[in-house]
Amino acid sequence: MASTRSEQYVEAVLALVEQVPPGRVTTYGAVADALGRDLGRGGPRQVGSVMATWGGGVPWWRVIRSDGTVPAHLGPEALQCWWSEGTPLRPSGRVDLAAAFWAPTAARGEEG
DNA sequence: AATATGACTGTCT
DNA sequence: AAGACAGCCATAT
DSSP states (O other): OOOOHHHHHHHHHHHHHHHSOTTOBEEHHHHHHHHHTTTSOOOHHHHHHHHHHHGGGTTGGGEEOTTSOOOTTTHHHHHHHHHHHTOOBOTTSSBOHHHHBOOOOOTTSOOO
């Protein structure tokens, strides 16, 4: 078990996703960028891969694409959560990143 | 080392 | 607005 770099990355991703407040959302690229400052891994694909494997224990619906859309697997489920949390949505049914975007912070307890 | 795949992103048409 | 294409990064085979 072990504390491999991969697990550290996974924990860091999950930690950021859990930090996302209700009614707000962030993007894969933003999470990858925030972690890239600390872990040196930085790929939105990798963040998505982590979510696909371990996202079941975090508010994954608060993590969407860069254009406010969401993967087909999450559509209906995420929508329900957004309604329930009052996430700012666009008339098209997408999240309004201009109002709902939340900038993730490093998992090492640094914010500035 | 090379190839294939993926909850990504940006640009062009 | 929607579809197609290229770029990027890590993992698995």
